[in-house]
Amino acid sequence: MLILSTVAAYLLGSVPFGLVITRLFGLGDLRTIGSGNIGATNVLRTGSKPAALLTLICDVGKGAFAVVIARILLGDSAGIAAGAAAFIGHCFPIYLGFKGGKGVATFLGTVLALAWPLGLITAATWLAVAAFTRISSLSALVAAAVAAPIALLLGYSWALAVALLLMAIVIFIRHAANIARIRAGTEPRIGQTR
Secondary structure (H helix, E strand, O other), X not given: OHHHXXXXXXXXXXXXXXXXXXXXXXXXXXXXOOOOOOOHHHHHOOOOHHXXXXXXXXXXXXXXXXXXXXXXXXXXXXXXXXXXXXXXHXXXXXXXXXXXXXXXXXXXXXXXXXXXXXXXXXXXXXXXHHHHHOOHHHHHHHHHHHHHHHXXXXXXXXXXXXXXXXXXXXXXXXXXXXXXXXXXXXOOOOOOOO
């Protein structure tokens, strides 16, 4: 049952909501717009705030939904595994040849469902950095980096902290190009097209 729930969570995470929503809104193929990423930040570059918001909600939701269902059926460990699997599905979706998003929204949804106080701190960190720098990628990197240490400081399990750390590592890897642009001072600001 644990294996089945993890596989199901991965398949749910693999659903490319950004791609589906931009097509439903008549905005074209998201992979040919802006950064080519399938996440909400790139959907915003289409100029459609409703499409971007809906993508954000769906990408957060698939992480949270996977955690909640697995936790109800099989317990906390299954919830952690399902959240991580949904996150991996978003980053490496089977439906798109394993070329997916950067995982930030799904990471947030997973953290919120696993430990909502930690999720709120993670979201607040993103918002604070975004308000100060107007750089979405930097906000995501900082929020991902602090999640695991804060989980330990708040007394959450080592299993949760390790899962968050591994997801954060994936987020950093997926943001390699962004990190290079941040260092060069050329990373686009929120709402700015490339």
